[in-house]
Amino acid sequence: MKKATFIVGLLLVIAVLAACAVPVTPEPTKPPAPAATSVPAPAATTAPQPTKAPEATKPPAPTAAPVATGPKVLRLARGTxxxxxxxxxxxxxxxxxxxxxxxxxxxxxxxxxxxxxxxxxxxxxxxxxxxxxxxxxxxxxxxxxxxxxxxxxxxxxxxxxxxxxxxxxxxxxxxxxxxxxxxxxxxxxxxxxxxxxxxxxxxxxxxxxxxxxxxxxxxxxxxxxxxxxxxxxxxxxxxxxxxxxxxxxxxxxxxxxxxxxxxxxxxxxxxxxxxxxxxxxxxxxxxxxxxxxxYIQDEVQRFTAYTKGEFDEVDVTSATLAQVEADAKLKAEFYRYPAAITTMIAFNNVIKPFNDKNVRMAFSQAFDREGWIRDVSKGIGKPYTRWIPPGVPGAQPTVAGAPATDAAKAVETLIKNGYGTADGKKVDCAKLGDLKITYAGTAANHARFQFVAGNFVRVFNCPITLEPVESTVMTALTKDPKTNPQISRQGWIQDYPHPQNWLSVYWKCDAFAKRYSYCNKDLDTLMGKADQTLDFAAAVILYQDAEAMLLGDVPGAPTNYTENLYLLKxxxxxxxxxxxxxxxxxxxxxxxxxxxxxxxxxxxxxxxxx
Missing domain, CATH: 3.40.190.10 (Periplasmic binding protein-like II)
Known part of the structure; x- marks a missing residue:
C-alpha cells in the first residue's frame, strides 16, 4: 500500500495529503623498571672486572580491548x-x-x-x-x-x-x-x-x-x-x-x-x-x-541505516533484495522463510462498479499475478487465488480459487455483463465509471501501484486514478466502511494456525468483512457450523466449503501469499x-x-x- 507518480493513459491524482555507566577505560600498562645494574667492588689484589650488561627490559603485555559495558539494546527499524x-x-x-x-x-x-x-x-x-x-x-x-x-x-x-x-x-x-x-x-x-x-x-x-x-x-x-x-x-x-x-x-x-x-x-x-x-x-x-x-516509512532509507550500523534489524523488500544478495556480509545476516500472509486486490463492495460481482470477477481475471511476483516483488512470494495460505490446516493450494489470471476472459466477462460498447467488441469505460486506487504513499510504492493501475488500464483500456496518501492515513481509511477505498491492496496476517482465524474472524458480516461492505448470511451460517464442530477433521471440511463459497463471491481478488525477509545483526x-x-x-x-x-x-x- 504505497504511492505512485505517473502512468501513460491514466488519470493521476496525488493527494497531499537512563543514564548509564560509560565504559571504563583500563589504565595503561606500566612498563617494568629495568633491573638495577650491579657494580662489583674493586678487589685489592685483582684487576677490576667488567661491568655486567643490564638485563633486557620485558615489553609490556598488550592491553585488552575494552568490552562494551552499557545497556543491552535492540534497535528495530520499523515502517508505518x-x-x-x-x-x-x-x-x-x-x-x-x-x-x-x-x-x-x-x-x-x-x-x-x-x-x-x-x-x-x-x-x-x-x-x-x-x-x-x-x-x-x-x-x-x-x-x-x-x-x-x-x-x-x-x-x-x-x-x-x-x-x-x-x-x-x-x-x-x-x-x-x-x-x-x-x-x-x-x-x-x-x-x-x-x-x-x-x-x-x-x-x-x-x-x-x-x-x-x-x-x-x-x-x-x-x-x-x-x-x-x-x-x-x-x-x-x-x-x-x-x-x-x-x-x-x-x-x-x-x-x-x-x-x-x-x-x-x-x-x-x-x-x-x-x-x-x-x-x-x-x-x-x-x-x-x-x-x-x-519509524521510517521509506524502506530504502531504513535499509541504508541498517548497513551503517544504526539498527540491529530491518525488513528486506523487493527494493532492497538485490543489494542483499550481492553483498556477502549482508547475505550472512539475511533470513528468508515462509509467511502465513495472503494479500488481495480489495474492493469496496458497495461502491460502483464493484457492487457487481461480475466486475469483481473481471478484475480478478485481469490482474497479472505472475507479473506481480516476477517484476514487482522480485520473486518474493507466490501467485495465489485462494485465501488460506499453504501450511495452515485446511489450506488447498492446488485447488482453483478466485477467477484466475486471463486478460481476454476479463474483457469478455465485462462485455457479457453489460459493460461493453454497442458493437460488443470492447469495454465501455463510461459504463464502468470512475476507478480509483488508494494506497500508502512511499517512494518505493509508486512503481508498485503504477504496475497495478497499468495492468488494469492495459487490459480494459480505461483510465484509473492513483491516490497516494500518508501511511497512517491509509490505515485509518481502511478501518471504516465509509472511507475504505474503492480499490486497494490489503491482506491478512495469521493470528493463530486455525482455519477459523482465516474465515470466521475475517469474513463474518460483523467482522472485518464489514470494512469492505461485504456480507453473506449463508457464509456466516456455514462458518458458524464449522466453529461449533468439535471434531477438528469434520470442522476442516466445513471450513473448506466456506472458503469455496467466499471465493465464489470475490469480495476481493487474492493475488499471492508472501514470505518473511529480514536482516539481523x-x-x-x-x-x-x-x-x-x-x-x-x-x-x-x-x-x-x-x-x-x-x-x-x-x-x-x-x-x-x-
Whole structure:
C-alpha cells in the first residue's frame, strides 16, 4: 500500500495529503623498571672486572580491548507508525507488535503457534465444550507492582464488547461468548444504564477473584477458545486510565500499565517508541534492557541505516533484495522463510462498479499475478487465488480459487455483463465509471501501484486514478466502511494456525468483512457450523466449503501469499532461532522475547553506550 507518480493513459491524482555507566577505560600498562645494574667492588689484589650488561627490559603485555559495558539494546527499524495502540481497538500488525511487547493475555502463543500458559497457569474446558475456566496465576503483577487478578481480564473482555467504547476492530473475535453479539451490535448506541446492565448480566464472562478464576461461557460448543484467550483483546487495559479518556489514554506511556516482558518508556508520535524491561514480569526480567522502535516509512532509507550500523534489524523488500544478495556480509545476516500472509486486490463492495460481482470477477481475471511476483516483488512470494495460505490446516493450494489470471476472459466477462460498447467488441469505460486506487504513499510504492493501475488500464483500456496518501492515513481509511477505498491492496496476517482465524474472524458480516461492505448470511451460517464442530477433521471440511463459497463471491481478488525477509545483526541472540510464519513486523517477534540477548563483546562502535 504505497504511492505512485505517473502512468501513460491514466488519470493521476496525488493527494497531499537512563543514564548509564560509560565504559571504563583500563589504565595503561606500566612498563617494568629495568633491573638495577650491579657494580662489583674493586678487589685489592685483582684487576677490576667488567661491568655486567643490564638485563633486557620485558615489553609490556598488550592491553585488552575494552568490552562494551552499557545497556543491552535492540534497535528495530520499523515502517508505518501505528494508528492506535489500544488492546480492544487495534487490528493491524503494526499496532499489535507494540501491544505484544507491553502486555500478555490469558494464554500465550509461541513461534510455532502452540498455546501455553500466560496470565493463566492452567485452564479447564467443560465436557460439553460450552465453557472454559482459567486460573490466574498467583503473584501476577503489572510493571508498577500492582497486583493482578481475574477481574483485570474480565474488564478487558467486557471492554471489547462495551457499546460505549467505539472504534473497536476485533470485537467479533469473541462472538462465540454468550451474550457477546447483543452487546457488539449496540456499539455507539446510547443505552439507559439499566439496559446496559441487563446486557452485561447476560454476558458470559465472570471473574471470581477469591478463587483467581475467570469463567468464559459460550453460546454453543467451542473447541478453539484457548487460541482466542491469547489475543490482544484479552490484554488487561488499565480500567482507571482507559475510563479517564477512552480515546486518548493509550497515547501516553503512563496510560499503559504493562504486564508483559516490557513496559513503554517513551512515545514520540510518528517517530519512535522506546520500551524498557519489566522488572515484574512473571517469567523473569528480559535480558535485553531496552528496545527502540524507530519509524521510517521509506524502506530504502531504513535499509541504508541498517548497513551503517544504526539498527540491529530491518525488513528486506523487493527494493532492497538485490543489494542483499550481492553483498556477502549482508547475505550472512539475511533470513528468508515462509509467511502465513495472503494479500488481495480489495474492493469496496458497495461502491460502483464493484457492487457487481461480475466486475469483481473481471478484475480478478485481469490482474497479472505472475507479473506481480516476477517484476514487482522480485520473486518474493507466490501467485495465489485462494485465501488460506499453504501450511495452515485446511489450506488447498492446488485447488482453483478466485477467477484466475486471463486478460481476454476479463474483457469478455465485462462485455457479457453489460459493460461493453454497442458493437460488443470492447469495454465501455463510461459504463464502468470512475476507478480509483488508494494506497500508502512511499517512494518505493509508486512503481508498485503504477504496475497495478497499468495492468488494469492495459487490459480494459480505461483510465484509473492513483491516490497516494500518508501511511497512517491509509490505515485509518481502511478501518471504516465509509472511507475504505474503492480499490486497494490489503491482506491478512495469521493470528493463530486455525482455519477459523482465516474465515470466521475475517469474513463474518460483523467482522472485518464489514470494512469492505461485504456480507453473506449463508457464509456466516456455514462458518458458524464449522466453529461449533468439535471434531477438528469434520470442522476442516466445513471450513473448506466456506472458503469455496467466499471465493465464489470475490469480495476481493487474492493475488499471492508472501514470505518473511529480514536482516539481523549477528550479535543479537534469539530471534533467528524463533522464526514464525506470523513474523510480519520483525524476525522473532512471536518468540520468547524476554530470553533474547545481545553479545556486547561483538557490537560495533556505533552501538548505544547509554
Amino acid at each position: 507508525y501505528p494508528d492506535i495502540i489500544d488492546p480492544q481497538k487495534s487490528s493491524f500488525g503494526i499496532e499489535i507488535e507494540v501491544l505484544k511487547l507491553c502486555y500478555e493475555g490469558i494464554t500465550a502463543i509461541d513461534a510455532k503457534g502452540n498455546i501455553g500458559p500466560g496470565a493463566a497457569d492452567k485452564w479447564t474446558p467443560s465436557a460439553d465444550g460450552k465453557s472454559m475456566v482459567f486460573h490466574i496465576r498467583e503473584g501476577l503483577k503489572r510493571a508498577d507492582g500492582t497486583a493482578m487478578n481475574a477481574s483485570d481480564y474480565e474488564y478487558a473482555l467486557k471492554r471489547v464488547v462495551d457499546p460505549r467504547v467505539t472504534g473497536k476492530q476485533y470485537a467479533d473475535i469473541v462472538h462465540d461468548v454468550k451474550g457477546a453479539g447483543a452487546l457488539i451490535e449496540k456499539e455507539g448506541a446510547k443505552l439507559a444504564a439499566a439496559d446496559l446492565d441487563k446486557l452485561f448480566a447476560g454476558y458470559g464472562v465472570k471473574a471470581d477473584d477469591a478463587k483467581r478464576e475467570l469463567t468464559v461461557s459460550f453460546e454453543y460448543p467451542v473447541g478453539f477458545w484457548h487460541y482466542i484467550a491469547y489475543t490482544w483483546v484479552t490484554y488487561p487495559t488499565d480500567k482507571k486510565a482507559s475510563e479517564a479518556s477512552q480515546d486518548a489514554w493509550w497515547t501516553k506511556p503512563e496510560g499503559h500499565k504493562c504486564n508483559g516482558p516490557y513496559t513503554i518508556k517513551t512515545i514520540e508520535e510518528g517517530k519512535r517508541i522506546v520500551y524498557e524491561a519489566n522488572p515484574n514480569y512473571w517469567r523473569g526480567k528480559a535480558k535485553i534492557d531496552r528496545i527502540e522502535a524507530t 549477528p550479535y543479537v541472540i534469539g530471534p533467528k532461532d524463533n522464526q514464525s510464519s506470523s513474523d510480519a513486523e520483525w524476525i522473532g517477534e512471536w518468540g520468547p522475547v524476554h530470553t533474547y540477548d545481545v553479545d556486547l563483546s561483538k557490537v560495533p562502535d556505533s552501538y548505544p553506550k547509554k
